[in-house]
Amino acid sequence: MIQIPRGTQDILPKDSHKWQFIEERLHAIAKNYNYKEIRTPAFESTELFVRGVGGSTDIVNKEMYTFKDKGDRSLTLKPEGTAPVVRSYIENKMQHDVVQPTKVYYMDPMFRYERKQKGRYRQFVQFGIEAIGVEDPLIDVEVLSMLMHIYQSFGLKDLKLYINSIGDQDSRAAYNEALVDHFRPSITEFCTDCQVRIDTNPMRILDCKKDRDHELIRTAPRMYDYLNEESKAYFEEVKSNLDAIGIGYEIDYNLVRGLDYYTHTAFEVMSDAEGFGAITTLCGGGRYNGLLEMLDGPHETGIGFALSIERLLLALEAEGIEIPEPEGIDLYICALDEKATEKASHIVHTLRTKGISCDIDYKRRKLKAQMKDADRKGAAYTIVLGGEELSTGNVELKHMGSGESKTVHLDELHTLLEEK
Numbered sequence: 097m098i099q100i101p102r103g104t105q106d107i108l109p110k111d112s113h114k115w116q117f118i119e120e121r122l123h124a125i126a127k128n129y130n131y132k133e134i135r136t137p138a139f140e141s142t143e144l145f146v147r148g149v150g151g152s153t154d155i156v157n158k159e160m161y162t163f164k165d166k167g168d169r170s171l172t173l174k175p176e177g178t179a180p181v182v183r184s185y186i187e188n189k190m191q192h193d194v195v196q197p198t199k200v201y202y203m204d205p206m207f208r209y210e211r212k213q214k215g216r217y218r219q220f221v222q223f224g225i226e227a228i229g230v231e232d233p234l235i236d237v238e239v240l241s242m243l244m245h246i247y248q249s250f251g252l253k254d255l256k257l258y259i260n261s262i263g264d265q266d267s268r269a270a271y272n273e274a275l276v277d278h279f280r281p282s283i284t285e286f287c288t289d290c291q292v293r294i295d296t297n298p299m300r301i302l303d304c305k306k307d308r309d310h311e312l313i314r315t316a317p318r319m320y321d322y323l324n325e326e327s328k329a330y331f332e333e334v335k336s337n338l339d340a341i342g343i344g345y346e347i348d349y350n351l352v353r354g355l356d357y358y359t360h361t362a363f364e365v366m367s368d369a370e371g372f373g374a375i376t377t378l379c380g381g382g383r384y385n386g387l388l389e390m391l392d393g394p395h396e397t398g399i400g401f402a403l404s405i406e407r408l409l410l411a412l413e414a415e416g417i418e419i420p421e422p423e424g425i426d427l428y429i430c431a432l433d434e435k436a437t438e439k440a441s442h443i444v445h446t447l448r449t450k451g452i453s454c455d456i457d458y459k460r461r462k463l464k465a466q467m468k469d470a471d472r473k474g475a476a477y478t479i480v481l482g483g484e485e486l487s488t489g490n491v492e493l494k495h496m497g498s499g500e501s502k503t504v505h506l507d508e509l510h511t512l513l514e515e516k
């Protein structure tokens with residue numbers, strides 16, 4: 097039997113309403129903050145991620161689904177959404193759009209070849225936003241406030257927002273040097289990945305899952321102490337404005353993020369809920385001031401975040417928050433014989449075109465089984481069609497909730513249901 101690929105999942109009809117509920121909410125919140133949807137392809141040139149996300153990151157090194165197409169081009173299923181959005185921004189010269197800054201969001205499947213674990217999939221859906229074309233602490237605050245608004249709108253409480261500043265390129269370079277001095281003498285005590293990272297990307301040692309309990313991680317120099325005056329001032333302004341609008345956060349000086357493009361504000365949201373599982377990061381993001389130029393774009397900067405709907409659902413489950421059940425159909429027509437079934441199929445055809453959701457029994461079961469079916473399908477009303485109803489055109493319209501019924505003519509059905 098052919099099985100679903102490892103690390104992927106089917107969203108079954110019994111669960112898809114949960115996704116739709118979340119997706120609708122996310123579209124609505126994005127509208128609130130005036131972000132417009134952008135859709136980029138499922139695959140991009142591999143080079144985009146190597147240059148954009150960074151050749152020394154786990155995503156590029158270990159996790160990409162890369163393949164050659166028939167024209168011998170190297171393509172990669174997108175592992176994240178920021179580099180594609182920036183590619184599109186540059187290609188479509190959005191810096192010249194009349195509406196500025198560019199504020200976009202996406203809700204797209206992403207692909208990473210990761211070890212399967214609760215909350216970690218090889219295909220997952222990210223909702224992400226990017227604000228490109230403005231460097232102002234207040235837009236950083238807007239991005240963070242939207243993020244926390246999203247979680248609060250679903251009723252989630254056991255969350256923590258962690259922020260840090262990675263500073264500008266100069267601060268980052270100075271900090272990297274300090275880290276190399278700190279780790280180099282004992283680097284053989286670290287995992288083989290970290291032994292490479294010390295030369296390619298020392299900041300990532302702080303983020304290592306294997307070595308996180310090593311004493312030298314705890315005693316490592318703090319990024320904050322290497323921020324230059326400008327970077328410090330930027331960070332202070334972000335923090336004071338978060339305070340002003342009452343958004344709680346904690347500073348995590350070791351938060352460096354797993355992608356290379358970050359500068360200044362970086363952040364993650366973690367779940368504190370019991371039973372959430374080992375992977376507690378719900379969302380991550382930050383500012384990327386050099387990314388556009390790195391991809392041969394204009395001198396513009398951006399900031400954004402991405403969260404996966406899979407982990408949002410896990411957080412809701414962990415906090416016992418239920419998503420409302422979907423509404424059932426408006427009407428179910430039971431039919432007593434062949435002729436009535438045929439007529440019922442004509443009636444539902446007309447009613448559906450008038451915007452009424454309705455169904456019949458194509459399995460031609462007995463009346464009792466049809467009533468059960470109506471109940472399972474959440475029908476608000478039912479009617480029963482038999483010989484008499486067909487000859488008079490009058491039917492008993494039964495309200496399933498109250499059990500009350502009244503006689504109506506078949507031609508009036510649609511108006512009555514619209515009134516309900």
Ligand code: HAM
Nearest residue numbers: 176178216217220378379380381382400401402403404
């Ligand atoms: P990221 O931290 O790699 O950042 O991923 C963001 C979020 O995607 C994670 O916090 C998590 O919710 C979700 N996620 C990542 N991997 C998986 C997985 N294997 N299974 C389920 N969920 C997953 C980025 O992707 C950046 N592009 C975010 C960003 C936008 N930065 C600036 N703008």
